[in-house]
Amino acid sequence: MKALLIDVTRCVGCRGCQVACKEWNELPAEKTRFFASPKGYQNPRDLSSKTWRVVTYNEAQTNGRFEWVFGHLQCFHCIEPSCATACPVSALQKTKEGPVVYDPDRCLGCRYCQLACPFLVPRFEWDKAIPKITKCTMCADRVAAGEEPACAKVCPTDAIVFGEREDLIAEAENRIHRNPRGYVHHIYGKDEVGGTCVLHLSNVPFEVLGYRTDLPKISLREYTKTAMQVVPHVKIGLAVALGAVSWVIQRRIRNGRDEKNGSSSGGES
Amino acid sequence: MTNHWSDMVHADVIMIMGSNAAENHPIATKWITRAKEKGAIVVSADPRYTRTSSFADVYCKFRSGTDIAFVGGMINYALQNDFVQKDYVLNYTNASFIISEKYGFDDGLFTGYNPASRSYDKSHWAYELDGKGMPVRDMTLQHPRCAFQLLKKHFQRYDVDTVCNITGAPRDVYLQVCRHYTSTWAPDRVGTWLYAMGATQHTHGTQNIRTYAILQLLLGNVGLAGGGVNALRGESNVQGSTDMALLFHILPGYLASPTAADQSLAAYLASNTPRTNDPKSANWWGNYPKYIVSLLKAWYGGHAARENDFAFSYIPKRSGDYSWISLFEAMYAGQIKGLMLFGQNPAVGGPNTNKEIKALEKLDWMVAVDLWETETASIWKRPGVKPADIKTEIFLLPSASSVEKEGSITNSARWAQWRYAAVHPVGNSRSDLWILDALCKAVKKEYAAGGVFPEPITRLAWDYGTGEEVDVRKEPDVHRVAKEINGYFTQEKTVGGRQYKKGEQVPGFALLQDDGSTCSGNWLYCNSYAGPEKKDNKMARRSKRDAMNGIGLYPDWAWCWPVNRRILYNRASVDPTGKPWNPKRWVIRWNAGKKQWEGDVPDGPWPPGEKHPFIMKPDGHAWLFAGNLNDGPLPEHYEPLESPLPNMMSRQQVNPAIKLWHKDAPEMNAVGTADRFPIVGTTYRVSEHWQAGAMTRNLPWLAELVPDVFVEMGVDLARQKGVQNGDRVTLETARGKMSGYALVTRRFEPFRHNGKIVHEVGVIWHFGYQGIVKGDSANVLTPHVGDANTMIPEYKAFLCNVYKAKGGAS
């Protein structure tokens, strides 16, 4: 299974990856304005149907040292993706190569996946008459053609590398081992929600980068499945369907609040 | 760059000062990251904590404009602690040379100063010569007037406390920087020094770079893999355009542009060809006559002959300084009528843009060749003016972008890389080459009808395959241009026993002649296109084969001047017997069996010890003490033109050899003082935008990343000014004001100088009134004042004030 390893200690925040993502996937630019919070550089503010990858800029004081660290928002390509489980028409699919892909022709626009995703990744095309869900595809078309994803290809410092998930985990462990003081001793995504195909290494605690650190180590698929199976039809009250996964609702409430405030899910510590 | 991008991987310590490589040269970080993986220490010295600082092991702040004090202190640290590569310094630098008795230094002034002309008589700083005209040397380095002792004495004054008081660098961090960097004095350790416009754009910019060179020489880091003094150039082909005479004082290949005093080729050669009496000095510039004659042959072909001094009288002679600021001052004074701009946008990029835009309004006509309608091309409709009031007639010629035309670009590492047109130019746009070809043919036609002195135009050798008439369908043959730049034999000629036919490409500059039998548009590029076929275009090579030393020279990838030498001054990477100082990452070495050098292309073929290694210097040695600069043979700290503090080193507040435009041409050249403008201001770029912004503020994907001008300021200053992150703020200097969003950040900290707190703010200068994202141009703030040697404007340090304005962002 293929995966991406993002080592934020190597990232210089140049955003080549963010532009390459738009270029390859032919995503239009958004109309943006200076973004005061967190600290000016981050733009667009958040993921959207037009922006599948966002670099976040985080000022932090850790271990007595001032740091400016760059976080990364994009789909994690979970090994057992709750978005796919939640999708009533299987528009979202986990491929055996690694990418979690979707078929826009099938998408109903019900947004179940958005609610099910622990990372708030799928985004809705609010500006379209028949809005669909969109997200990072791990450049599945490139991967199928034997190429690495655009963001990994363009990164000058190899902060994003592409490869077999097992190899990348070994590489990540090796980096921590070689430089134990330079890293938080945790590979984010190795176990989170049962494991993801986007792995992160960091020198600052992951919450500083705005990453969730309250996630279970097991797949959320079973919860999601149960929630979807207790009722026969898909046209069901959202709250009932998702009652079984209460953290998702918590997340959703936060999401709603964030959207209203116009702030981002990534951000300053 | 003395070295090249991928060479940074060999460094043990990487100093990044006056450069924000991560933002402005992100690809450099590929190699820096790999060096770090191998254990290299990265130091970022910058007034502001940048994206470069974010991956550095040590970040040391210092106030803008105090670079000489900062590095001067490092030089002193190295000298005091004897962290000096002695064999290198003794044999390869002018440390042992005795300096004239007339040399002296007192209270910020070197001897020979004339306050009326604000200039020095440099004869006071000459070497002492013996009866044979050879420099007198003291190989014990003890003579009180040897360059080494003078250097030591000069920099003794830059002790750590003084330096930290001037620069505002925290003492403990500064000492860490000194320790790390000077550790590279050991022959098996090496440090590289990376800089960019943060270092050069000062009234003492040249001397800033001199401090780097001195330190690198003392540590023995020049010529080695992973070492050198490396300018990360500010534009992808700026090295190429400088090589080809972008600047007013040079002709292609760094030949001096003639002045009015050079009334004949002989007079020009007499004042420019260096001489030496030392048989061990290669004195490469002794070849001056061959290079200038070959250049004149390229320009005037059959019209350049010995009888007419090779048409030397046809080329313009300058009668002064035609640098950027001087040109705009002359334009403002009404002395310049017309202006051609190729990809330049002075209304955003020039210093003191309020004045420069006024100067542009005084032109009769202006031609702007660009991809977009820039601010400069649209001064007639800029905010706040009535188009009818602007009399300048402006022509906009749409030009092809880099991916729409074939040709070479030369990167910072001096690699000329050939590129191909990927797509046809959009709409009616044309390549610069087409525009120049058509223009030249049209101008020739005008002069053919007569004129005061038409020959310099009518006799130009001009044939790039498009015929006599301007034809929109015919693209000039860029290969013909490249071949002419390389040069060819203009007649049959025997050199070194080999016969060359007329029209044959010259294989290398050592074969260029001063008798008119060769032409070369740029001697430095001789060897780049060494045969008649496209396959002989070495710039197009793409082999990934490495040289035998395995240090990533990739000699068959593109081509690099001079003669494909990847690391300059590489004869200094070996000891006097030809053994590499560091055998683990050797650049060249002498193979005694084969009696030849191996590795990189050496700085000349002579066996070890036969010639001094710094072949471009008439004395063959690198200059710790440089008697040819306008503002002194040793770097000395002066404050920027506008500074909140008195100079703590001497009573000379500013560089005594700079031209003071506010005195000579006071109109619109006001200088601010600290009572009204107590804050230090600086300007810079971000990764997401490019220069004056035309190429990026018109691209939606880049515009969305940085859609507005922002002003970075520290938390304390923001609190004092009642400014919150995202508020609109106004920045004001004695010359203008502009607004942007406040970015309040801990990355900008105040400086402490002798207990006095000084704040600094920084603003990006990419914006203007055109493009899909617009904003005020920061260059309304910057002054018209330049470096004493190069006249590069002092963009990087000025005085300003900041106020909260109406509005803001969330």
Ligand code: SF4
């Ligand atoms: S391209 Fe690489 S270094 Fe640049 S922001 Fe993206 S991950 Fe970071």
Ligand code: SF4
């Ligand atoms: S991160 Fe969210 S959208 Fe991406 S695969 Fe996992 S559950 Fe699906």
Ligand code: SF4
């Ligand atoms: S993997 Fe492809 S789609 Fe996903 S963030 Fe990277 S470039 Fe964008």
